[in-house]
Amino acid sequence: MKKYLSRLFPRIYKGNNIFVHKQKTIGVDRWLIIGVILLSLFGILMVYDSSVAIAIRDFSDQYYFVKEQLKWLVVGYVAFGIFSFLDYRLWYKFALPMLIGSLVLLLAVFIPGLGVRALGAHRWINFGFFVLQPAELAKLVLVMYLSAWFSTHEKRRLAAFILLLGMMVGLVLLEPDLGTGTILLSIAILLYFFSGAPIYHFLLLIPILLGSVGVLAIISPYRMQRMLTFLNPQHDPLGASYQIRQVLLSLGSGGWFGVGIGQSRQKYEYLPEANTDSIFAIIGEEVGFIGAAATILLFLFIVWRGFRIAKRTSDPFGRLLALGISSWIAVQTAINLCAMVALIPLTGVPLPFVSYGGSSLIIILVAAGILANISKNRS
Numbered sequence: 001m002k003k004y005l006s007r008l009f010p011r012i013y014k015g016n017n018i019f020v021h022k023q024k025t026i027g028v029d030r031w032l033i034i035g036v037i038l039l040s041l042f043g044i045l046m047v048y049d050s051s052v053a054i055a056i057r058d059f060s061d062q063y064y065f066v067k068e069q070l071k072w073l074v075v076g077y078v079a080f081g082i083f084s085f086l087d088y089r090l091w092y093k094f095a096l097p098m099l100i101g102s103l104v105l106l107l108a109v110f111i112p113g114l115g116v117r118a119l120g121a122h123r124w125i126n127f128g129f130f131v132l133q134p135a136e137l138a139k140l141v142l143v144m145y146l147s148a149w150f151s152t153h154e155k156r157r158l159a160a161f162i163l164l165l166g167m168m169v170g171l172v173l174l175e176p177d178l179g180t181g182t183i184l185l186s187i188a189i190l191l192y193f194f195s196g197a198p199i200y201h202f203l204l205l206i207p208i209l210l211g212s213v214g215v216l217a218i219i220s221p222y223r224m225q226r227m228l229t230f231l232n233p234q235h236d237p238l239g240a241s242y243q244i245r246q247v248l249l250s251l252g253s254g255g256w257f258g259v260g261i262g263q264s265r266q267k268y269e270y271l272p273e274a275n276t277d278s279i280f281a282i283i284g285e286e287v288g289f290i291g292a293a294a295t296i297l298l299f300l301f302i303v304w305r306g307f308r309i310a311k312r313t314s315d316p317f318g319r320l321l322a323l324g325i326s327s328w329i330a331v332q333t334a335i336n337l338c339a340m341v342a343l344i345p346l347t348g349v350p351l352p353f354v355s356y357g358g359s360s361l362i363i364i365l366v367a368a369g370i371l372a373n374i375s376k377n378r379s
Helices: 002-008 030-059 064-085 090-108 134-150 158-173 178-194 199-219 221-231 242-254 279-311 316-340 358-377
Strands: 115-118 121-126
Touching (some): 030 064, 030 279, 030 358, 090 134, 090 158, 121 134, 134 158, 158 178, 178 316, 242 279
């Protein structure tokens, strides 16, 4: 165990050669910034549009959710600007402390009086003036730490890698949050692959991880219901399969060009989680196949710009960091969209930049700011 812990928490400062590269300042990737701004502003429109009914029902204010989202968007834009100016190499130094802090926060959600329990889950921490979802922060921290760790060549690190995943993903699954746990696993495996790990490691990892996710889905009653619904959409139409049936009805109602902005019927309390996990269904209903396809293309454009930045970065840490952030956006988007069209079971994963939620929006904008900084400071 001591050997694995020493590999899990290596002295990442030792042998660090990322600072010996001469800094080369290049113009920031403006197309990346334009894509992020367009997508997040479109998200504001769709949050308002999808939340009118429940905002009136719960708060007697049709603008409640959009006002909250606008507040978080302003904070997110400020964070985006700050992180786009801070040299990304700075995060190499803080990768280990941030990992430890993230693990502490993931534990803190279970502390009575500090952690917030809602709908049977412990996923939030109430700091009084704001509520944080540590699992969202864990995505960014995991990308930073693995990018720092994998930027130096090291043999026999598979066991330490599995130990790290076991700690972080295990805490997220205890909340419980299988969707976020799946995203963390996917990000970690992709970064491990990008770091040049031997192929036979993946032949060992992937069956184990897929089997573990399957077992977790089966042993939990609500996950089992989602699995049965996925396998048989006609199962319990007014219960477990109600949400996915309403999602498909919403998407099917949109046709080619949609029913028009603001004209959704499903948002009137027919579709659960219309402003969060299921917001893409409202997009498909109101702007149709053409508008939904354009939204997907905008996501693909942002991910492509991210991989393009990684390709043009010679610094190992910067390259892996860009790959990790881009992969995170791609994986989370893919999981949300696949769930919306019934290719996978519903997971409760928000659509990046678009779904309602402060922690998710601010942290993904921070990640985009770091990506922008890599684009102008690649060496």
